[in-house]
Amino acid sequence: MEQLIVKTMADYMAEGKEPEILFWVGSAGSYDDRAKKITRAFVKLLNKAQVEFAVLGTEESCTGDVAKRAGNEFLFQMQAMMNIELLNGYEVKRIVTACPHSYNTLKNEYPALGGQYQVQHHTEFIEELMHNGRLKIESSSTLNGKRITFHDPCYLGRANEVYEAPRNLLTALGVDLVEMKRHKQTALCCGAGGAQMFKEPEKGDKDINVLRTEDALETQPSIIATGCPYCNTMMTDGVKAKEKEDSIQVLDVAELIANAENL
Amino acid sequence: MNYIPNILFAVALALGIGYFVKNVKKLVRNIKLGQDVDVSDHKDQRWQNMIRIALGQGKMVRRPVAGILHIIVYVGFIIINIEVLEIILDGLTGKHRLFSFMGGFYGFLIGSFEILAFLVFVSVVIFWIRRNIMKLQRFWKPEMTSWPKNDANFILYFEMVLMTLFLVMNATDIHFQEMHSGNVISQFIAPLFSGASEGTLHVIERSAWWLHILGILVFLNYLYFSKHLHILLAFPNTYFGKVKPKGAFNNVEAVTAEVKMMMDPDADPYAMPEEGADEEVPAKFGASDVQDLSWVQLLNAYTCTECGRCTSECPANLTGKKLSPRKIMMDTRDRLEEVGKNIDANNGEFKDDGKQLLGDYISHEEIWACTTCNACVEACPVSIDPLSIILEMRRYLVMEQSAAPMELNNMMSNIENNGAPWPYNQMDRLNWVDEN
Numbered sequence: 245m246e247q248l249i250v251k252t253m254a255d256y257m258a259e260g261k262e263p264e265i266l267f268w269v270g271s272a273g274s275y276d277d278r279a280k281k282i283t284r285a286f287v288k289l290l291n292k293a294q295v296e297f298a299v300l301g302t303e304e305s306c307t308g309d310v311a312k313r314a315g316n317e318f319l320f321q322m323q324a325m326m327n328i329e330l331l332n333g334y335e336v337k338r339i340v341t342a343c344p345h346s347y348n349t350l351k352n353e354y355p356a357l358g359g360q361y362q363v364q365h366h367t368e369f370i371e372e373l374m375h376n377g378r379l380k381i382e383s384s385s386t387l388n389g390k391r392i393t394f395h396d397p398c399y400l401g402r403a404n405e406v407y408e409a410p411r412n413l414l415t416a417l418g419v420d421l422v423e424m425k426r427h428k429q430t431a432l433c434c435g436a437g438g439a440q441m442f443k444e445p446e447k448g449d450k451d452i453n454v455l456r457t458e459d460a461l462e463t464q465p466s467i468i469a470t471g472c473p474y475c476n477t478m479m480t481d482g483v484k485a486k487e488k489e490d491s492i493q494v495l496d497v498a499e500l501i502a503n504a505e506n507l
Numbered sequence: 508m509n510y511i512p513n514i515l516f517a518v519a520l521a522l523g524i525g526y527f528v529k530n531v532k533k534l535v536r537n538i539k540l541g542q543d544v545d546v547s548d549h550k551d552q553r554w555q556n557m558i559r560i561a562l563g564q565g566k567m568v569r570r571p572v573a574g575i576l577h578i579i580v581y582v583g584f585i586i587i588n589i590e591v592l593e594i595i596l597d598g599l600t601g602k603h604r605l606f607s608f609m610g611g612f613y614g615f616l617i618g619s620f621e622i623l624a625f626l627v628f629v630s631v632v633i634f635w636i637r638r639n640i641m642k643l644q645r646f647w648k649p650e651m652t653s654w655p656k657n658d659a660n661f662i663l664y665f666e667m668v669l670m671t672l673f674l675v676m677n678a679t680d681i682h683f684q685e686m687h688s689g690n691v692i693s694q695f696i697a698p699l700f701s702g703a704s705e706g707t708l709h710v711i712e713r714s715a716w717w718l719h720i721l722g723i724l725v726f727l728n729y730l731y732f733s734k735h736l737h738i739l740l741a742f743p744n745t746y747f748g749k750v751k752p753k754g755a756f757n758n759v760e761a762v763t764a765e766v767k768m769m770m771d772p773d774a775d776p777y778a779m780p781e782e783g784a785d786e787e788v789p790a791k792f793g794a795s796d797v798q799d800l801s802w803v804q805l806l807n808a809y810t811c812t813e814c815g816r817c818t819s820e821c822p823a824n825l826t827g828k829k830l831s832p833r834k835i836m837m838d839t840r841d842r843l844e845e846v847g848k849n850i851d852a853n854n855g856e857f858k859d860d861g862k863q864l865l866g867d868y869i870s871h872e873e874i875w876a877c878t879t880c881n882a883c884v885e886a887c888p889v890s891i892d893p894l895s896i897i898l899e900m901r902r903y904l905v906m907e908q909s910a911a912p913m914e915l916n917n918m919m920s921n922i923e924n925n926g927a928p929w930p931y932n933q934m935d936r937l938n939w940v941d942e943n
């Protein structure tokens with residue numbers, strides 16, 4: 245197994261140096277087996293582009309997004325203030341994260357509590373690396389012409405109007421990007437947001453992730469691309485529910501790029 | 508000269524407008540029952556939103572068919588109102604077609620009104636067909652029975668009748684037809700009355716004239732009881748609508764004060780609040796009834812057009828759950844009306860009626876089905892935010908009642924204990940580096 249180069253904020257501090265960015269890994273990216281693969285893929289890209297990045301490691305704690313959306317403002321603010329104290333202590337200025345929920349909370353909800361940072365989604369950051377020539381993303385032989393559809397995460401798309409960065413990366417890979425009927429502003433939720441990830445759904449006639457997977461299947465993709473660890477889980481489960489796991493993969497945009505680069 | 512018609516007209520006008528003003532006052536009073544919120548920020552952005560979304564109908568055209576038909580009715584409504592001005596002045600002065608001194612331009616004006624009236628009529632008929640014959644799904648949800656369903660059709664009938672009266676009035680106006688200018692549509696209606704004597708024509712013309720203006724006054728007063736209120740409230744509502752990114756949920760400042768206190772090691776928990784400290788702890792966190800919501804949220808409720816664009820994009824509703832963002836708005840308005848009537852009946856004081864919005868109108872099941880995806884907010888053509896009401900109710904359930912679903916309580920205690928929604932050790936946060 246290839247060794248990743250990962251340094252913590254504390255390491256940088258000890259060296260008296262400052263990283264270019266802080267990579268906010270998030271709870272899913274740290275603990276969930278599927279999401280950890282996304283984390284690793286993104287780090288491979290950072291290593292390849294020789295980005296001086298740091299993580300908080302064991303000092304990182306849940307952003308509180310899910311608590312806030314469940315209605316627990318106390319818990320949210322406790323988490324937020326702890327994290328802000330830590331981040332401000334390290335004088336963090338730029339944060340990049342592969343989780344749209346962390347992204348939204350850090351970017352939109354921390355400022356009111358004293359945490360002002362420049363926050364980017366990993367697809368935005370990778371796009372920047374590509375434009376600056378630090379990371380070459382080329383049409384790849386394995387993906388060239390493959391039908392891929394992108395599922396917009398609610399907290400990246402509608403919530404923050406980032407629609408193009410992930411699509412630009414997919415196009416750079418030379419894939420055949422096919423849009424679902426509901427996409428961008430009208431994209432259907434995967435069903436995980438608002439704390440639904442952690443509870444059984446209310447009574448209904450279908451699961452939301454299955455409905456969303458049906459949207460995706462209509463485009464006859466060989467890969468469903470995502471940009472959120474929760475969406476990834478939901479769509480993976482949806483594909484399984486439709487018994488399509490042998491023919492359709494669910495992959496994060498960062499994984500697609502890392503795979504194409506044989507990282 | 509006979510002044511009776513002028514007097515009758517003035518009385519009708521005064522009554523119509525007087526009653527309307529009374530209802531507007533009630534409307535404002537009810538909206539002000541909501542909590543105060545600061546909306547003094549982003550003035551430019553707010554004006555832009557109002558101009559683009561309300562005046563420019565910017566979001567209506569996302570559904571092109573309904574959007575274009577709606578624009579016709581909207582433009583028709585505004586422009587034909589110039590004619591209403593003439594009608595009112597005629598009625599008060601006893602003159603006939605006061606503006607006709609403008610000659611050719613008058614013909615052009617009336618001609619445009621006639622074309623618009625005809626187009627409005629056709630559009631409204633298509634709206635009726637979409638609702639009642641094609642039965643578009645979003646008009647046939649459980650919350651769209653009884654009054655809401657009738658209300659929608661009444662509005663359409665009203666408009667059909669008003670437009671017909673306007674055209675008949677012109678068609679039976681002999682002088683106007685003889686001008687041969689401006690009778691673009693009514694010239695084709697006039698032959699229908701060709702057998703009638705001049706006297707009969709005059710009676711029909713006068714009747715159409717009276718019914719038309721009385722109809723408008725009645726319609727004006729119908730607004731308060733109808734989803735049609737949106738023709739007025741869409742403007743303030745788009746101005747006061749959310750200007751932050753949709754993902755940004757508001758910060759509860761009272762909580763901030765308490766959390767800061769808890770986290771500050773030097774804070775004296777028994778200290779008296781400083782003189783003049785404005786961070787009062789509110790009576791309750793979140794919302795269980797309309798008075799706990801902000802006045803913008805209450806304005807939202809009165810503005811809702813019941814179009815169901817929100818519900819038709821809601822993932823919970825699309826998969827058969829009880830939640831319907833439109834119903835959240837309709838329930839809020841119904842409860843607010845109930846509270847308003849209660850206040851009227853009790854000399855200006857609200858008397859506890861043992862009911863509240865949460866529980867009696869909106870169930871917990873609806874509140875917990877939301878994924879906070881913002882599809883409803885995005886879809887709404889008049890900048891309503893149903894999600895913000897759902898969130899306030901969750902806050903009430905969690906912070907006041909500790910009534911979250913069990914699994915969510917587990918998730919929250921995990922966050923409290925180990926900084927993640929799952930029961931993993933915080934010391935394992937970096938294990939991914941060495942795993943594959």
Ligand code: SF4
Pocket residue numbers: 817820821822823824830831832876877878879880881882883884893894
């Ligand atoms: S935010 Fe909630 S109510 Fe609105 S569309 Fe999404 S799930 Fe439905």
Ligand code: SF4
Pocket residue numbers: 810811812813814815816817818832833836886887888889891893
């Ligand atoms: S909230 Fe907006 S989208 Fe939903 S029914 Fe009311 S007006 Fe239509």
